[in-house]
Amino acid sequence: xxxxxxxxxxxxxxxxxxxxxxxxxxxxxxxxxxxxxxxxxxxxxxxxxxxxxxxxxxxxxxxxxxxxxxxxxxxxxxxxxxxxxxxxxxxxxxxxxxxxxxxxxxxxxxxxxxxxxxxxxxxxxxxxxxxxxxxxxxxxxxxxxxxxxxxxxxxxxxxxxxxxxxxxxxxxxxxxxxxxxx
Amino acid sequence: xxxxxxxxxxxxxxxxxxxxxxxxxxxxxxxxxxxxxxxxxxxxxxxxxxxxxxxxxxxxxxxxxxxxxxxxxxxxxxxxxxxxxxxxxxxxxxxxxxxxxxxxxxxxxxxxxxxxxxxxxxxxxxxxxxxxxxxxxxxxxxxxxxxxxxxxxxxxxxxxxxxxxxxxxxxxxxxxxxxxxxxxxxxxxxxxxxxxxxxxxxxxxxxxxxxxxxxxxxxxxxxxxxxxxxxxxxxxxxxxxxxxxxxxxxxxxxxxxxxxxxxxxxxxxxxxxxxxxxxxxxxxxxxxxxxxxxxxxxxxxxxxxxxxxxxxxxxxxxxxxxxxxxxxx
Numbered sequence: 001x002x003x004x005x006x007x008x009x010x011x012x013x014x015x016x017x018x019x020x021x022x023x024x025x026x027x028x029x030x031x032x033x034x035x036x037x038x039x040x041x042x043x044x045x046x047x048x049x050x051x052x053x054x055x056x057x058x059x060x061x062x063x064x065x066x067x068x069x070x071x072x073x074x075x076x077x078x079x080x081x082x083x084x085x086x087x088x089x090x091x092x093x094x095x096x097x098x099x100x101x102x103x104x105x106x107x108x109x110x111x112x113x114x115x116x117x118x119x120x121x122x123x124x125x126x127x128x129x130x131x132x133x134x135x136x137x138x139x140x141x142x143x144x145x146x147x148x149x150x151x152x153x154x155x156x157x158x159x160x161x162x163x164x165x166x167x168x169x170x171x172x173x174x175x176x177x178x179x180x181x182x
Numbered sequence: 183x184x185x186x187x188x189x190x191x192x193x194x195x196x197x198x199x200x201x202x203x204x205x206x207x208x209x210x211x212x213x214x215x216x217x218x219x220x221x222x223x224x225x226x227x228x229x230x231x232x233x234x235x236x237x238x239x240x241x242x243x244x245x246x247x248x249x250x251x252x253x254x255x256x257x258x259x260x261x262x263x264x265x266x267x268x269x270x271x272x273x274x275x276x277x278x279x280x281x282x283x284x285x286x287x288x289x290x291x292x293x294x295x296x297x298x299x300x301x302x303x304x305x306x307x308x309x310x311x312x313x314x315x316x317x318x319x320x321x322x323x324x325x326x327x328x329x330x331x332x333x334x335x336x337x338x339x340x341x342x343x344x345x346x347x348x349x350x351x352x353x354x355x356x357x358x359x360x361x362x363x364x365x366x367x368x369x370x371x372x373x374x375x376x377x378x379x380x381x382x383x384x385x386x387x388x389x390x391x392x393x394x395x396x397x398x399x400x401x402x403x404x405x406x407x408x409x410x411x412x413x414x415x416x417x418x419x420x421x422x423x424x425x426x427x428x429x430x431x432x433x434x435x436x437x438x439x440x441x442x443x444x445x446x447x448x449x450x451x452x453x454x455x456x457x458x459x460x461x462x463x464x465x466x467x468x469x470x471x472x473x474x475x476x477x478x479x480x481x482x483x484x485x486x487x488x489x490x491x492x493x494x495x496x497x498x499x500x501x502x503x504x505x506x507x508x509x510x511x
Contacts, residue, residue: 026226
């Protein structure tokens with residue numbers, strides 16, 4: 001008798017399943033036909049990373065050249081370089097919390113005044129990026145964000161080697177440049 | 183001259199050849215149509231459009247798929263038994279045409295009037311298992327062999343309730359001729375056998391889904407465990423023939439179910455053939471609906487359902503039919 005009850009219950013569950021799929025079958029489709037239509041809800045999309053410009057000078061990145069993103073990146077896809085403003089070369093990564101030296105770190109104490117450094121290049125090798133977001137999360141200056149590039153496509157590996165500094169300058173020069181609100 | 187032509191056309195041999203040609207054309211077109219229908223049904227159930235890019239509403243997608251399959255290289259794996267390997271898909275496809283011959287698509291639209299039409303269909307449909315077995319054995323591949331072993335035990339098991347369910351109707355009507363069985367259900371919807379033999383219909387349909395290796399009983403080609411089961415090693419049209427054969431057998435069992443239980447071509451207003459096709463494709467739609475609703479059963483569940491569930495039920499149904507016939511008739 002118990003097995004009969006279980007059987008009836010099972011049959012009922014099958015009918016419930018059929019009713020659900022039958023209902024969905026009759027309802028309109030939810031997908032967007034991409035090349036003809038595009039979705040509008042890209043605000044939460046995680047594209048590749050992009051540099052954020054300063055509020056007073058949108059073409060100048062907020063980056064303080066601490067090199068943290070480069071060190072954190074598990075795939076090693078970020079590389080940045082800078083030069084000293086007085087014309088000198090070199091100058092390694094800076095210690096972010098002065099007085100708290102990290103074991104084995106070659107970071108130097110930051111100068112008391114202005115940094116005196118200029119970002120020369122900030123390159124992203126997007127083919128290796130896994131979009132983990134560690135760089136964006138850990139940037140002390142809020143200089144990185146996710147772009148909204150949902151429709152990236154290319155035919156060569158070089159298409160995904162991004163010069164983020166150049167991208168920032170192009171975006172700042174473009175009419176109606178997006179002000180960053182972070 | 184006209185008399186001679188009519189005499190030639192009326193000859194049974196000519197009729198048979200014409201019927202076979204029509205059936206073969208139907209099998210091809212039906213396969214393409216069902217592939218499209220299946221993908222559209224899958225799409226709609228998952229709230230996506232399904233095939234959409236090739237032709238209006240993706241209507242030409244099966245043509246593109248067919249061209250792709252036909253132009254692909256046929257690969258025979260190393261160490262495979264070449265003869266059995268290629269015999270598999272051919273043997274899957276070859277008997278399908280015969281299965282359509284005794285089915286009454288209309289009052290006179292039957293390829294071959296046979297007194298034992300039902301037996302002919304069941305016998306030739308049974309050859310499909312042999313094809314799957316040969317394919318699995320000849321492939322020299324463990325997934326294929328496992329799939330074939332499953333196919334054999336599943337088909338052997340489910341053929342029995344399928345037969346017993348059909349036998350209940352045969353016993354009631356006293357004929358194995360499908361045209362007679364169809365004609366016996368004249369006189370409105372309520373005289374269809376589905377209302378006289380509801381248990382037999384349910385058992386028949388469930389067993390038919392299992393016999394044609396359709397989800398939720400698609401264990402011989404369970405993708406998640408056996409790659410593709412018995413047709414793992416087949417490329418191009420080798421796979422294509424299995425594919426078309428599967429859809430054709432689905433159509434055959436649905437046509438038999440429609441003939442045995444749903445009044446075949448009986449229906450008001452329209453000519454009989456449209457009613458028959460509507461019933462067949464309605465049943466096929468239900469099969470697709472099943473596939474995209476139910477998850478695959480485990481193998482022990484599959485065999486338990488047959489041996490402990492369907493078999494006793496269909497036997498009891500057959501016995502009850504016999505007793506009632508004895509008492510009433």
